[in-house]
Amino acid sequence: MVCFECESKAHHAHHVVPKVLGGTKTILLCSICHAKIHGDHLLRTSELTKAGMKKARDAGFYVSGRAPFGYEVIDGRLRKSEREQKIIAEMVQMKNKKFSALTISKVIEAKHGIKISISSIRRAIIRARNEIITE
Numbered sequence: 001m002v003c004f005e006c007e008s009k010a011h012h013a014h015h016v017v018p019k020v021l022g023g024t025k026t027i028l029l030c031s032i033c034h035a036k037i038h039g040d041h042l043l044r045t046s047e048l049t050k051a052g053m054k055k056a057r058d059a060g061f062y063v064s065g066r067a068p069f070g071y072e073v074i075d076g077r078l079r080k081s082e083r084e085q086k087i088i089a090e091m092v093q094m095k096n097k098k099f100s101a102l103t104i105s106k107v108i109e110a111k112h113g114i115k116i117s118i119s120s121i122r123r124a125i126i127r128a129r130n131e132i133i134t135e
Contacts, residue, residue, distance in 0.1 A: 003030040020052040069120050070127065087112055088124045095125050 010028035017023030062078040070084045101118040
């Protein structure tokens with residue numbers, strides 16, 4: 001396989017029309033020619049990545065990496081984890097009883113064998129309280 005432009009060995013399949021914009025056909029390019037296409041004056045890979053992530057989010061897909069505690073990613077979509085939601089309910093009850101996040105962390109680890117950071121506990125409690133308010 002040779003580069004479409006310079007005929008050296010090709011390593012990249014480049015979408016002529018960016019995939020995120022509906023392109024389906026590719027041409028073979030070497031690394032140097034492919035880098036020339038994605039230079040400062042033309043389309044940037046980061047812009048295409050952002051557009052692709054926005055398109056996926058708009059279609060209902062979760063594209064933000066690891067799911068927050070209390071959720072899981074199933075078929076690309078964020079879904080509540082029944083088990084972790086029960087643990088979050090326990091955390092909210094403990095917080096309502098004025099337990100510190102550190103104490104909650106220790107209780108959850110002892111009771112459920114789950115190590116969870118203090119910041120994750122705080123975020124989960126805030127998220128749970130916000131869901132109660134908006135329901």
